[in-house]
Every structure is written in structure tokens, then in C-alpha cells.
Amino acid sequence: MTAELTARSTVPTSDPTTATTAEPTRVASSRHYLMCRPTHFDVTYAINPWMHPDVPVDHDLVMTQWENLRRTYTALGHRVEVIEGAPGLPDMVFAANGATVVDDVALAVRFHYPQRAGEARHYADWLRRSGYRVVEAMAVNEGEGDFLAIGDRVLAATGFRSDPASHAELAAALGREVVSLELVDPRFYHIDTALTVLDDATIAYFPAAFSPASRARLAALYPGAIEVDEADACVLGLNAVSDGRHVVVAAQATRFAAQLHAAGFTPVPVDLSELLKGGGGIKCCTLELRHAPTATSPGA
Template identity: 55%
Template sequence: MCPPTHFRVTYSINPWMDPAKPVDSALALFQWEDLRDRYRALGHTVEILDPVPGLPDMVFAANGATVVDDRVLGARFACEERTAEAPAHLAWYQANFAEVQEPRHINEGEGDFAVTTSWILAGQGFRSSLLSHSEAQEYFGRPVISLELTNPHYYHLDTALSVLDGDQDEVMYYAEAFSPGSRAVLRRLFPDALLATAQDAAALGLNAVSDGLHVLLPAGAKGLLGPLRARGYEPVGVDLSELHKAGGSVKCCTNELRSASG
């Protein structure tokens, strides 16, 4: 995670971002700290990446890399406003992991890569290049499933799909964020997936993090709470309303460091 010390909305690179709407910096930090503290209270270790002045979106640590089996594939950003984030993230991973690869093709880390035991699900259409999907498959040695995003409000895969239980290949997603062909693929791979409503998707309810039991998700996605409990999960609502102004929430703020031992 990376503190929102320099978080602002000073440009617009997705439909959520409006520089005319003020951001309460103190509230953004309070909300981020609440998320961090919830992870720790649940027994998780939180590593902190130092923020860099002039990079307001660096708080969205999920975009900085993808980590699978202690191997790291770095990020290469599509938008000029964020390109300087990549080396800052890469330097942290190089200092903390033995195997780190700088990517050749544009990918925005776990913004567009979601990992289960069987597959790496990979989004494209707005940010990450389709070429990055084959790059990830070659590097991680896991089958990569390409999914096309078609709604600009769901510009990253992590705004439209969340892994609930990677070991069991269980996910939840918003079908209307995907192309018809990608919806058909998702139905085939995940016939029992939890399907989000338009209202819960608009609350960024799919931008969630699950440890296999607890699902931390935006508090406004109330329609997901009952279905998650019915499946045996414990939903934990988190208020990240200030960060929503840039199109990010729980998952965007969280990059998962997956070890080879699980």
C-alpha cells in the first residue's frame, strides 16, 4: 500500500475524475489508514511504499506490479500522467524480491491482472495492451485469459471483477462491463459466479479484496453483502469515498504479494 500523501485529482484519465471537484486530503488519508488498519486487525502484513511528490495516483498501489509465486512483473502505464510511477514501484520490488522483470508492453499491474489457482484473468480495452497478456503468460507460466472491457467507467479489470477465493476459482463480476464474447468466457469459466448489479458496480463494489473469508469492499455496495454472506464470506464495508473521486477503492489501494508457498 502507498499512503495518499500527495493524492489529488488534478487531471482526468477516466470518467470518475473531475478536477473541478475538490478532494479532502485529510479525509482521504483517514480513510486509507482505516483500510490499512483493518488489514492488520485481520492478521495481514501491510508493506508500505513511500509516496512520491507529483504522483497523485501512486496511492493506487495495485497498478504498480503483479506478483505471483514470488515473481514480479512490473508495470508500464498507458497514460502519460502516470508513467513516472512505474520506476518508483519497480525500485521497491527490486529491493524486496529476487525475481523482478521490467515489462516490454503496457500493463497496469493488478489493475488488469487477477490471479486464481487455474488462471490469470487479464483485462484489455482501455489500459493494458493485449501483448502484455502473452508477456505475463510467458513470465509466470500460467494460462492467461484475455477479457475485453467495453464500458469506460470500468476501465480496469479490478473495477469489474474480483477474486473471492483464488484456490477455488471463485469470482464476482459485473457482466455489462465486458464484451459479449468475454461474458461468454466468464460464464463458461465461472458458471456459479456472483453477479453484481449495476448499482453495486457503480459503487465500485467489485473493487474488493478477499482473503478467502473476509471480503473488504466499498461500504456503498450494499447489494453484495447478503449474497456474500450466503456464500460463506464475511463482507467488511470500507468507506473510501475520497479515493472514489479518482475511480479507485479497496483493490486499487492494495497490491497482493503472492508467495510461492501461498
């Protein structure tokens, strides 16, 4: 698997879009993820523009693609936990929507649509059993779908799913600065479909998914951001997962992969095209479990 991963991670340096000089050295860090096995995944209703219940889902292919994503993470040295899905909750595979976890504190979720409401309890129960302090949500929020931690702050979206009041709840629960942003394109109904955190200081995003005021705020905070074009955004290329160096990205987002390579990151293409039928991708399937810093002695 490791050899295969290395081969698939290479973007040809002869591509002019990858030309670069003196790019910073990117450093990977080991991550801890929670994923949900897609045993019950299907498209039986439509709550986003990607979902069409009349288009059949290849369930064997879904399982194969999901398992390849899980193996990709473990091949990169990351720890992956798996929660089992529940009958009647076909979108539970999108684990990123299950909570927001920072420093072993988890803000639970409250879904916008009743079709997904039952997922919240399963994720909150799993997190409690696993030793996390779970803070119940009062306002609607959809976890890491709309909350993306970067450094000491969290980028938080509203516009389609999460209520603006959830941003204050998040700040209180996690003790971090929360930057509120507004999404305006229904195809990008969660922030994790329109923006990727690449490391503690770097993002990639599709500007047109955000309101003018939010675009200006992102430009001020992250002047070196990678701006991704509509074609790659529309294959959910920005629904990616980075460990600071390796970026697990939709295989179809080829120009974005070249941009990542040019910026010193290592793109790792993975095909989740069958799960795109539900409006989700790589990040949607991946909830990061961020742990509190470990105390060390002065001489350590």
C-alpha cells in the same frame, strides 16, 4: 479494532437476499499486501470518467479512510507493507497498478497515460530491494488493475488500458495460464473495477462491463459466479479484496455485501469514498505480494 471489525462485518440474516442453505465453508488465508500512503493524492487531471479536477479533495479524509483500510487488513491478520508516494504522482496511492506479483516474480508495469508513467520505477525499485525478481514490461500493462490471479490462472483484461500483447508477456513471466477478456464500458476501465476474485474458484463480476464473448467465457469458467448489479458496480463495489473468507468491500455496496453473506463469505465494509474521486477503491489501493510455495519435507 477487532471487536469493531466483527460488528461491521455482520449482515442481518433477516434480509431475504441472504437466505441460504448448505453454503460451503469459506477459509481465510493470511495475505501480504503493499499499500502506498496517499500523502500526494489529488485529482489534478482526468484520465477516467470518475475524475473531475474541479471537485476538491478532502486530504484529511483521504488519509483517514486509507489508514482505516490499512488497519482493517492488519486486524484480519494480514501483513501490510507501505511504500511512500512521490510528489507529482497523485495516483501512486493506487498500488495495485504498480506490478503483478506471483511466486516472488513481479512483472513490472508500463502505464497507458504519461501522467502515471513515473510510478513504474518507484514500484519496481521497491520490489527489487525487497527481494523480488522483477521482469521489465515491453507492452503496456497496469498491473493488478488488469491482471487478477485466481488459482493457477490469471484473468487479464484489455479494452482501455493494458495492451493485448501484455497478456503473452504475463504468461511468459509467471508461467501461468492467462485468460484474455475485453472490457467495453469506460466506467470500468480496469478489470479490478468490474470483477473480484473471492477464492481460487469463485468470482463476482458485473457482466455488462465485458464484451459478449468475454461474458460467455466467464460464465463457462465460473458458472457459480456472483453477478453484481449496476448500482453496486458504480460505487466500485467490485473493487474489493478477499482472503478467501473475509471480503473487504465498499461500504456503499450493500446488496453485494448481502450476496457475499449468502454465499458464505464475510463482508467487511470500508468507506473509501474520497479516493473514488480518483477512480479507485479498495483493491486499487492494494497490491498483493504472492510468494512462492515453501518446500516441505515428505514427512512434514
